Amino acid sequence: MLxxxxxxxxxxxxxxxxxxxxxxxxxxxxxxxxxxxxVAEGATxxxxxxxxxxxxxxxxxxxxVASGRLVAFDTxxxxxxxxxxxxxxSYRDPVAPFEPxxxxxxxxxxxxxxxxxxxxxxxxxxxxxxxxxxxxxxxGAHLAAPEAKETV
Numbered sequence: 001m002l003x004x005x006x007x008x009x010x011x012x013x014x015x016x017x018x019x020x021x022x023x024x025x026x027x028x029x030x031x032x033x034x035x036x037x038x039v040a041e042g043a044t045x046x047x048x049x050x051x052x053x054x055x056x057x058x059x060x061x062x063x064x065v066a067s068g069r070l071v072a073f074d075t076x077x078x079x080x081x082x083x084x085x086x087x088x089x090s091y092r093d094p095v096a097p098f099e100p101x102x103x104x105x106x107x108x109x110x111x112x113x114x115x116x117x118x119x120x121x122x123x124x125x126x127x128x129x130x131x132x133x134x135x136x137x138x139x140g141a142h143l144a145a146p147e148a149k150e151t152v
Contacts, residue, residue: 014038017048032058052131066139079134087112088133091124105129
């Protein structure tokens with residue numbers, strides 16, 4: 001394991017480029033534990049990753065880079081505060097359950113919950129927006145266009 005080798009001698013600065021690429025979930029969690037321990041022991045870790053969950057779980061500050069340009073550099077909370085709509089509802093349309101999952105964004109949890117009640121959704125999840133949502137909002141790029149603001 002290369003992360004283990006990098007930690008030999010307890011370096012004060014550790015630069016890791018995609019340290020968990022290709023790892024199974026158990027090994028990935030083990031690497032996260034080692035990184036957290038290094039930070040707890042005083043090391044500064046600079047981590048490059050495409051895994052948003054990894055960045056959210058391991059970082060005290062996050063840099064968002066798009067097309068080689070630094071778009072933002074801040075704490076996760078500060079990045080979340082940049083979103084106008086920070087709650088998301090993912091659901092399957094009860095009228096067309098075999099269609100792809102839909103996603104709608106809302107300013108408040110109450111607005112998200114109102115959609116669930118109004119549309120009588122039975123298969124849904126309400127959650128906080130993700131770091132991926134922040135990335136798309138800050139870069140203007142979208143994997144799939146968010147659903148229009150029509151009423152259900």
